[in-house]
Amino acid sequence: MTEREQDSGSGAARSGSDLGRRAALRREQLGLTRAHVAARVAASPGYLRYVEEGAAEPGIGFLLRLAGALDTTVDELVGGTTELPAGFGAAAAHPEVLVLSPADCREKLSTHGVGRVAVTVDDAPAVFPVNYTVAGELVAYRTDPEAGPAAAAGHEVALEVDHLDDAFSQGWSVLVVGPANAVTDAHEVRRLADHAHTGPWVGDGRELWIAIRPTRITGRRIRVMGTHASPEARP
Numbered sequence: 001m002t003e004r005e006q007d008s009g010s011g012a013a014r015s016g017s018d019l020g021r022r023a024a025l026r027r028e029q030l031g032l033t034r035a036h037v038a039a040r041v042a043a044s045p046g047y048l049r050y051v052e053e054g055a056a057e058p059g060i061g062f063l064l065r066l067a068g069a070l071d072t073t074v075d076e077l078v079g080g081t082t083e084l085p086a087g088f089g090a091a092a093a094h095p096e097v098l099v100l101s102p103a104d105c106r107e108k109l110s111t112h113g114v115g116r117v118a119v120t121v122d123d124a125p126a127v128f129p130v131n132y133t134v135a136g137e138l139v140a141y142r143t144d145p146e147a148g149p150a151a152a153a154g155h156e157v158a159l160e161v162d163h164l165d166d167a168f169s170q171g172w173s174v175l176v177v178g179p180a181n182a183v184t185d186a187h188e189v190r191r192l193a194d195h196a197h198t199g200p201w202v203g204d205g206r207e208l209w210i211a212i213r214p215t216r217i218t219g220r221r222i223r224v225m226g227t228h229a230s231p232e233a234r235p
Contacts, residue, residue, distance in 0.1 A: 017055055022077050024052040026070045040069035072165075095170065100219035105174045108161070108219060109134055112197040115161040115176075117141070117210075119151040126151075132159065135195040139176050140183070140211040142200055152180040152210050159212055174219035176212060183209035 027037055034045040034052075041048070041062065050056050051066075058066070060074070067074045100108065112133045119126055128149045130141040139159060143149040157180045162173035183189055192209050200206045 018079050019077055020052040020054065020056070022079065023066060023070065026072055026077075027052075030070065032070075037066070037069050041065040096223045098221045098223060100172065100174065100221055102217050105217045105219040106134075108163070108172055108174050109139065109176070109217075111195070113161055115141075115159050117149050117152055118158045118160070119148065119155070121148050121151050130159075131198055131200045132161070133192065133196045135192050138192075138211045138213055140192050140209055142196070142206045143208050143210060144206045145208045147206070149210065150182070150208055152212070153182040155180060156215075157212060170222045172219060172221035174217065176214045177216040178212050178214040180210050180212045183211050 027034070034048045038045045038048045042065065043062070047056075051058060063074045063077060067077055070077070112131070114129055115132045116127050117130050119128070126148055128147075130143065130149050132139055132141045134140075141149065156178065159176045160173060161176070162171060164171035183192060188211075189209055192211070
C-alpha cells in the first residue's frame, strides 16, 4: 500500500464513533484525502485519523473548522439532524438542475444501497424502503414472501434511489423502472447473495429475492455551485 493510499484512509467502515463515521464518509464523498482535510483544519493527519476511527471528542472550534472543510455543518457531523426528515433545508439561492445520463444514473446506483420500491398492495399504492444490490443488469432486493415489497413480483415497478445533502439543499435521485420477478433459480439466488454487500437492515428471515430488469433509468441532480471542493484539492 502506498503512502497516498494509507493517507486517503477509507475509514468510514472502521470508525469508532458516529462523528468519525460521518466525517470519513463526507470526506470520501468529496474525494479528499486526510492530508487535504487536515491542512484545512490546521491539524495533523494523525489526529484526523483518530477523529475518524477512534473515540475523539473534539471541541467546538475544531468541529467548526472540520465542518467548513467538509462543506457541511456541525449539526450534520454530530448527528443533530438524524431524526429530521430528509430535505428540511431551504432552497439555495441559485440551484442548477441537471439531467443525469443513463451512465451517470448507473454510477449513482453503484453496487448497493437503500432505495424505495413502489408497488400495489390490496389495490392501493404503497412505497417500501429496501436494501438493494446491483448485479450486472439487475437491481435486486431481499424481502419476506409475506411482506409488502414482495408484491412487486410479476409486475412492472419503480425503484427510486436518492442522496440528499441537507446542509446545502442539493442532491440527486435516480428512478429505475422495469418488470420485477421473484428469483427461484438456486444458481441465480446464490449469485445475487454473493453480490450483496449488506443484508436487509430489518434483520434475517428475508430470503425471497425480487429482481428488477430495468427498461428505463432516469435521474436528476440539483447542484449548488461553490459548495464542493475545488479540483486542485482532490487527490
